[in-house]
Amino acid sequence: MSDDLAYRFGFLCVTRGRAPEAVTQWHRLDLVGQDLFVHPESTVQSVATERGDTAIVVGDIFVAHGVSPLDELLLSIADGDRRPLEDLSGRFALFVVTAGEIVVLHDPLGSQALFYARSGGIAGSHAALVAETLGVAQSRRVRQYMALPEYKARKTRFLPGDLTLFDEVALLPPNNELHLRGARTSRYWPIHPVKDSSREEAFAIWDEYFTNYARFLAPRYSPVLGLTGGTDSRSVIASLHSKGIELRCETWDSMPIQERERIDPMVAHLRVNHRWLDLSHRVDSTRFHELRSAAKKAAGFTRGTPLLPALMDDRAGARDVFLYGHGSGVMRGSYSRLFKPWLPEDPLKRHYALYAGPNRKDASRAYETFTLEALRNFLNRANYGSELHGADIGDLFYWEQRMANWAALQIATFSVTMQSHAALNSRRLFSTFWGIPGEARSTKELNKDVMRHYDPVLAEL
Known part of the structure; x- marks a missing residue:
């Protein structure tokens, strides 16, 4: 009963034959050698292109901008175009199946969290569900970090970067997609520079x-x-x-x-x-x-x-x-250097300053070392080295780390x-x-x- 409540509205995409008991009563979809299990209360809709590429949505999705029908936008995404994602909202995960490859994305804020196995082949709605599928225990290192006084002193507590309480499980940052089998991430947004607006x-x-x-x-x-x-x-x-x-x-x-x-x-x-x-x-x-x-x-x-x-x-x-x-x-620019000019220009130092806050001035070596390592890995897996079209990385960090x-x-x-x-x-x-x-x-x-x-x-x- 508690698992069904904990994973409510959830999903799990896993190599066939590896599904944990928690999802065996869920709806199952066949995705080229993978099973996609979906909680009975979740909505599912899909479209397919003429050549057979498929987009499958789990959760709530709607067209927030423009007049194009949802199916038309999903077909474009299945065909490789990521621009329609600017017009979609909701709380959803999106599985795109193309030529035997599965790519997973989610809603703008990542409000439908998406976790994946670092070893590849598994993605799901809850970190504990992915960990259960892998058969792994909670991380001793992360638990020790959460017990540090600097972490416990935070007014808003969340782990740095894309960390979870399981070393083998990571959180997918928004504006990035997951190539499931190899657990590789790639960035698809921003797609153009910010334009002046009134x-x-x-x-x-x-x-x-x-x-x-x-x-x-x-x-x-x-x-x-x-x-x-x-x-x-x-x-x-x-x-x-x-x-x-x-x-x-x-x-x-x-x-x-x-x-x-x-x-x-x-x-x-x-x-x-x-x-x-x-x-x-x-x-x-x-x-x-x-x-x-x-x-x-x-x-x-x-x-x-x-x-x-x-x-x-x-x-x-x-x-x-x-x-x-x-x-x-995100809209107000809570982490933007435009409004916090004292922030370091270096991305890692800026992320550390924003995450650690005033605590960083008196932080222990254990806290600083762990946090910097987590943020360095996050910058890599969230692909901050790719083309950002001039976006303020503070804006992106607030969105892709704090919100996600x-x-x-x-x-x-x-x-x-x-x-x-x-x-x-x-x-x-x-x-x-x-x-x-x-x-x-x-x-x-x-x-x-x-x-x-x-x-x-x-x-x-």
């Missing part, structure tokens, strides 16, 4: 994105969001609310008093179904404990024992999807209770906001401007 152009792309996202959500899901005083989730709420999407909101009681005082007026204004969650509450039931254990495993044992998914389970419906406000930091590791695993923990998405998840959206000149894109005023456009009252609460 705030009006950026808002037009934002509106197009949420118009299409709302069309995707309406017949399938009942969105649930965390209602806070922050701008990220409120800008998402304002956008979807304006598109006629009915929302349910939850708020947990760990916020400052000033922020708490804004919640009730927002609920009254939005007229949404809302409740407060007490983070000190525990339920002495088998289901509650199973959910917490499953969420811990879903995150590859790197996020403690999550509580929120279990607390929200009693109201979770079959159509519910939890929407995170993840993605705003910390945010994606947070999403995985919620999936034990309900489907989960990153609400801001579009390459075209990100790159358009990158083109806004000066410091305009680095402040949260952009999010407030979005709110003012859709809901002026909410923006000022």
Whole structure:
């Protein structure tokens, strides 16, 4: 039971005959000598070109930009063109089968995490599932690193680079694809330099994105969001609310008093179904404990024992999807050297400064050595030496490391209770906001401007 919850909405592509017991009751697809196992609650769709090349999507996918039908875009991808990926969003993994080779990609943010065996031939939705398939134990070195005081002092904990708690299992960075049999990665994005854009152009792309996202959500899901005083989730709420999407909101009681005082007026204004969650509450039931254990495993044992998914389970419906406000930091340039000119120019030193933060000044040799090694390997496997078309590597690092590791695993923990998405998840959206000149894109005023456009009252609460 706990495995089925931990790997909910998951998948595993494995050499025939090597499937672990956890997936034997899942749906199975034949991929040229490989078996693709898909959790019964996951959606699957596929297209094939005239010459037999195939694109298979596992999970939620929709056309976020433009007017081309989804099948047409998928056929182009199966034919080797990666440009259509700029117009797609959702939470998905994409398997492309061409001339006997299997290539695996995922959604823009990597919100559907994708892990693979460094030895090749195995890729899946959860690090623990890939490790179980390989029959390997947790890494002693990584556990020792996580026990270091510098790591434990981090406000936001996630492993550096593409590390997992298993030495033989790696995380695929977004904007890279995995050539499955040889476990080789290659970068396919950025595909062109960032173009200058105005705030009006950026808002037009934002509106197009949420118009299409709302069309995707309406017949399938009942969105649930965390209602806070922050701008990220409120800008998402304002956008979807304006598109006629009915929302349910939850708020947990760990916020400052000033922020708490804004919640009730927002609920009254939005007229949404809302409740407060007490983070000190525990339920002495088998289901509650199973959910917490499953969420811990879903995150590859790197996020403690999550509580929120279990607390929200009693109201979770079959159509519910939890929407995170993840993605705003990518647009704002949270790690960009444009707004942090003190950052080192050297990619490795810059990545270390951004990951380690102030702790690096007094870090032990063990912490520094391990972190630098992990980031050096990440830069290699994420192909930072390939053509980046002038993109700020700080922007890419925030996206491809922080979002793909910390945010994606947070999403995985919620999936034990309900489907989960990153609400801001579009390459075209990100790159358009990158083109806004000066410091305009680095402040949260952009999010407030979005709110003012859709809901002026909410923006000022």
